[in-house]
Amino acid sequence: MTKFSANLGFLWQDRPLPDAIRAAKAAGFDAVECHWPYAVPAEDTLAALSETGLTMLGLNTSRGNTENGENGLSALPGRQADARAAIEMAISYARTIGAKAVHIMAGFASGPEAHRTFVENLVFAASAAPDLTLLIEPLNPHDAPGYFLQTTTQAIEIIENCKCPNIKLMFDCYHVARTEGDVITRLQTLHPTIGHIQFAGVPSRGRPDEGEINYLAxxxxxxxxxxxAPLGAEYKPANDTDASLGWMQTLV
Structure with missing residues (x-):
């Protein structure tokens, strides 16, 4: 039977992270994952994970200065110190709570220098955390125009340039469908390089049983x-999260 992880960046956003973890357990999820947990002491997050018996699959590096519109730092030329500080903070938090992976966010950038910067920061991260899986995720240009990493082809090139076995692809079915289409074929082709899989309805990013993608298939x-491994439910509920969970019975 398919296992699911609740992405608490979108699900139960109205609750503090420890309470969202408890809600995910009550709803029947097999694991959890999150975006940016740093406002919550890692010890509090760990306590909720221990209480529920859930594993935190992964978390993201800091977006940077969100007031200036930043969405990641690791591909930004000239921001190496900030990027590596964000990487070290994510690694430390992940280790404290027993998380398995860290998503290294690239940010808004373009060009060869951004590519070199991203590769260098990824190699730094891989060396600093050989015990963790480091994920890179293409974001579609509809939701994140100007984001450095936009396609799975680009991601595979970067992974090959890094030559680090613990750097993997975060395959988000939603982003791939919006940018490239043919989700099942891309999954089959890229399977050896994938470290985590996420999903959401297309094109709304709502619950997965609505929209263009047949998630049963x-x-x-x-x-x-x-x-x-559990698949990450990273969708935006239209209203109350608990009211959106009918798909957990119909898409298995």
């Missing part, structure tokens, strides 16, 4: 690849 294809 997608989840079946993922299962046939031998994938057994």
């Amino acid at each position: 997608v989840f079946d294809a993922i299962s046939k690849l031998g994938w057994s």
Whole structure:
């Protein structure tokens, strides 16, 4: 049976992170993941994980200065010190709470120098955290115009340039569908390089049983690849999270 992870960046946003973890357990999720947990002491997050028996699959590096519109730092030329500080903070938090992965956010940038900067910072992260999986995620240009990493092809080139076995692709079915389409074929092709899979309805990014993507077929294809880790439910509920969870019974 397909396992699911609740992405607490979008689900139960109305609750403090420890309470959101408890809500995910009550709803029947197999794991949790989050975006930026840093406002909550890691010890409080760990306590909620220990209480529920859930694992935090991953978290993101800091977006940077959000008031200036930043959305990640690791591909920004000239911001290496800030990027590496964000990487070290994410690694420390992940280790404290027993998280398995860190998503290294690239940020808004373009060009060869941004590519070199991203690769250098990823290699730094891989050396600093050989015990963790480091994820890079293409974001579609509709939701994140100007984001450095936009396609799975670009991501694979970066992973190959890094030559670090713990750097993997975050395959978000929503972003891939919006940018590239043919989600199942891309999953099958890229399977060896994937470190985590996420999903949401297309094009709304709402619940996965609404929209263009047949997630029954997608989840079946993922299962046939031998994938057994929880899939990340990273969608935006239209209203109350608990009221949006009917798909957990129908898409299995």
